[in-house]
Amino acid sequence: MRDLLLLGIETTCDETAAAIVRRRADGSGTILSNVVLSQTEDHAAYGGVVPEIAARAHVEILDHVIESALRSSGVKLVELDAIAASGGPGLIGGVIVGLTTAKAIALAVRKPLVAVNHLEAHALTARLTDAVPFPFLLLLVSGGHTQLVAVTGVGEYHKLGGTMDDAIGEAFDKTAKMLGLPYPGGPQVERAALKGDASRFALPRPLVGKPTPDFSLSGLKTAVRLEALRIAPLSDQDVNDLCASFQAAVIDVLADRVRCALRKMREHGLKPNALVLAGGVGANQSVRRVLHKVAADGGTRLAVPPPELCTDNGAMIAWAGAERLALGLTDELSFAPRPRWPLDEVEGAESRG
Structure with a gap:
């Protein structure tokens, strides 16, 4: 096993986020960058998240967020081992934006795609921050x-x-x-x-x-x-x-x-x-x-996890992607975004093997 570098993209609700995370061969990890732009002000007048407004905001700013995450980490796209993105569950417009962007990057730099269940990313974050076995x-x-x-x-x-x-x-x-x-x-x-x-x-x-x-x-x-x-x-x-x-x-x-x-x-x-x-x-x-x-x-x-990693962020997506990649779990570019994706329906190495 070797170190793994992943870009993580999160767009399932009203945070547009991207991060670079390194998973070491021993299973420990480091967040190299974690950029989150919240849309809270855009939705405050409505008293909740408006899906159409959220999706449009993701389209407008995701490229800049990814660029910022790469720049602050000092990592180039070609150095990555895979591209991870939330494949669901979430607001379908936002999921489509993030997943489509991840597919385009993966295709352009010829790296594997890992479609991460958003809930799985929350579940595994404590393994990054607290080394929970x-x-x-x-x-x-x-x-x-x-x-x-x-x-x-x-x-x-x-x-x-x-x-x-x-x-x-x-x-x-x-x-x-x-x-x-x-x-x-x-x-x-x-x-x-x-x-x-x-x-x-x-x-x-x-x-x-x-x-x-x-x-x-x-x-x-x-x-x-x-x-x-x-x-x-x-x-x-x-x-x-x-x-x-x-x-x-x-x-x-x-x-x-x-x-x-x-x-x-x-x-x-x-x-x-x-x-x-x-x-x-x-x-x-x-x-x-x-x-x-x-x-x-x-x-x-x-x-x-610390408060900034409890709410939606790209680091949790990158980490979950790295955990899956370490087990040889990747996804085809044909992976379809899922507005509903129960956590107990996520496939592991045994179910795929």
Whole structure:
């Protein structure tokens, strides 16, 4: 095995990102550059991501982002071992832009293409930042996804539980919008919660104590809305208290569901080397603190990439591409972009072999 250099391209939502990552022969890695341009301001007026606006922005700036990533890393295209890009899941317009660009580069410089599952990239980032060995329990919590997954290898993902309705990040964003807080809502709710009384409102903890580690957030979100209507008009302190009560409920649910998933892994004969927290909600400090304790109580540790690698970025795509390339996993230029691509349908070396 030798060192591998990859370009990673990420365009599945409202971040246009590219990065250069080196994976060493011993399995360790280094980020040589990681350029992310966020479109948050473009979508703020709409209170959420507008797919057509996102796709157009990717078209306009992706070439410049890739050029910047190459320039700051000091790496030339011909020195790369492969080109990696998100093949899905995500907003199809954005996925098409990134994947088509990656195919064009791969064809031009005669390098392999690696079409990366966006969720797999989140799952494997802790192996880059924290050298987490397999197996581990992945808690993926973002605006679009909430899943608990047993990760036993590259391309080996066993879903233990997921959300029945809203993703946790989506629930944060919708709660923020309901309370008049600006987009993106997650960080706004977290900031407001710091100034609030989490015990003021008795909000539900959906599915706590249930035997399978699934989630349901719609009832909690509705409870916040009903409380807000009951005491309207809302003062700033009312908003802070609602945010604190909502966040406390989410954290209680997360802790209980993760404990359940850790038990499930052990029932299947798997001892998790870590609880890996991935996705944008992983940047929430209160969530991190509670999950540190949950992991320790469960006989393992919490591994969380730094905040800039929890949200969408090119480094996670390049790293996942390098992990796959190290196993000989590449894709044809005919690979079709996938708006839906469940993590447990990702192929590994055994399924291809």
